[in-house]
């Protein structure tokens with residue numbers, strides 16, 4: 001607890017990342033290390049979700065996006081996919097009250113049409129019941145992949161060109177961004193991946209062009225508030241140059 005206070009004290013609240021994206025990895029290995037089925041790891045990942053969302057909201061982070069189920073995850077054994085879907089339904093339902101108590105709005109990105117009806121319904125209900133909350137937006141990326149989202153945006157743009165609403169010369173980065181799943185979601189300044197894997201695995205590909213990456217060796221079910229604080233402190237010690245020189249950045253600050 002005291003250690004947490006020390007870490008919180010080391011965070012500059014005026015320079016918080018507005019949006020933190022998280023690849024929650026390592027549930028399967030966490031379970032296997034304990035001689036359990038992979039699903040046991042997913043179940044225990046829920047506590048890490050709770051702690052992370054709570055810690056981010058308490059600090060004043062405005063958006064958190066969790067990679068909860070990728071397009072590629074559909075290729076896992078049916079038993080695991082079914083268990084994950086069931087876990088989503090149960091967790092989303094159980095957490096509505098906590099989300100409301102913490103003034104957190106639940107939202108989602110991804111191919112939601114491909115989710116099974118029960119999950120979709122539960123999700124829509126939770127999004128509706130938390131829609132009035134304003135402290136932080138918690139996005140679940142479900143049946144999501146960055147390439148899928150870019151293809152989806154391309155389809156929207158091609159449709160506009162086809163029906164004469166848009167001239168191809170008018171296609172620019174701003175327009176492409178506005179065709180992403182959640183156009184009001186700012187690009188993440190910080191992306192955290194757990195479990196010691198150094199990949200971004202098709203997550204928010206368009207939005208992470210200039211995102212700082214933080215890799216934690218912790219397996220997701222072990223991730224706690226202090227791990228989020230450490231990632232933010234590390235982020236705040238970096239110099240973000242966006243293609244400029246270090247001198248230019250220092251002069252701008254002056």
Ligand code: FPP
Nearest residue numbers: 024025026027028029042045046068088091
């Ligand atoms: C990756 O670990 C994790 C997932 C594919 C699912 C994440 C889901 C949860 C934490 C469940 C609850 C989430 C919400 C938002 C309600 P892995 O299975 O790839 O682990 P491994 O790399 O060790 O095999």
